[in-house]
Amino acid sequence: MREKVCLECRKPLNGRRDKKFCDEGCRNTYHNRINSEKPLSVRSVNTILSKNRKIISQIMYMKGELEITEQKLSGMGFNFEYFTGLSNENNKIYHHCYEFAYVSENKGIYKVYQLPILEES
DSSP, rough: OOOOOTTTOOOOOOSSOOOOSHHHHHHHHHHHHHHHHHHHHHHHHHHHHHHHHHHHHHHHHHHHHHHEEEHHHHTOOOOOOOOEEEEETTTTTEEEEEEEEEEETTTTTTEEEOOOOOOOO
């Protein structure tokens, strides 16, 4: 059996069988390097989507299912041009942002939902 080594510095690993890094410094350096290799456009989109997700998450955990104005969402920094998917139910278009969805109910009013979590097979 091959000895497991740190993914960053290649030193032998001791401890847990699923350990990938020898310490936090190597883990941070590795992930920073990997993330910096992504094109700027990908990082920019991921940043916007993460911010949208955080805003919806904050709204959801205040009430569970909520109506909110477009103006308030925009004021929180939400960017309506970026989403992770679309679905159409009952002639309404739902915009997805990871595990959340939002739909325009009335002019300027959005309803926010948490999507069911799908089991990985």
